[in-house]
Amino acid sequence: MTEASIVVPIINEKKYILATVNNINIAFGEKNISYEIIFVDDNSTDGSVELIKKLSHQDSRIKLINHDKNEGLGSASIAGYKKAVGEIIMQIDGDLAQDVRDLILMREELRTKNIDMVIGSRYMPGGSQLGKSLIRDWGSRSMNFIASFLLSIPFKDFTHTFRIFKRTLFLDLHLNLKEKGHPGFFIELTFWAIKKNYKINEFPSSYKEREDGSAVSKIRISREIPRFLKIVFLLFFNNLKSKNK
Secondary structure, eight states: OEEEEEEESSSSSSSHOOOHHHHHHHHHHHHOOEEEEEEEESOOOOHHHHHHHHHHHTTTEEEEEEEOOOOOOOHHHHHHHHHHHEEEEEEEEEEEEEEEEHHHHHHHHHHHHHEEEEESSSSTHHHHHESSOOOHHHHHHHHHHHHHHHHHHOSOOTTSSSSEEEHHHHHHHGOOOOOEEEEEEEEHHHHHHHHHTOEEEEOOOEEEEEEEEEHHHHHHHHHHHHHHHHHHHHHHHHHHHHHHO
């Protein structure tokens, strides 16, 4: 049996792929955790696909999904979740921004406290975020605050991609997940998990922005802000409707 399926959505991350795999191998090997790594590629042009294919021939735990249609991070994430066979699905960015060792700590939180989902939080006490511009930091915090206020979600960083959850949770919720972008998809995932009474905790995690700032170009802000507003208000009115029944 595979305990953990680690989903890693990527676009042109060739220079980080080997380090990502090595970091996972070391951290999970030390704890003797069975795992698979699922790279979901959104039309990379830098040789990422070829490198992952080569690594997958060397290690059967490494898998590749060619997600030919670049519809957004949410869409790529779902493609990875559907492929996962592990009892726990874990998600991490493919650019070394997050610490793989935090996944191990979040796994212990999930197992020892019988939690269904653990979200890595940059903004709760003990969490950290380095290298992000003030504008992007303010934007991320503002999105979390607005969504938290309107949707009554009691967390500080639930737009964050970095999280783990039981595969059974995804199988139960997947028909409710319509949003394809980021951060809207992760807001929707958290909202429906709460709505269906799953137990969720935040856990302090670290985040370090790329020094070259190239992550900014991969999230089209002009496209994602309208998506964010749309999904938040759709969920808000869904809440109102259910309360008035």
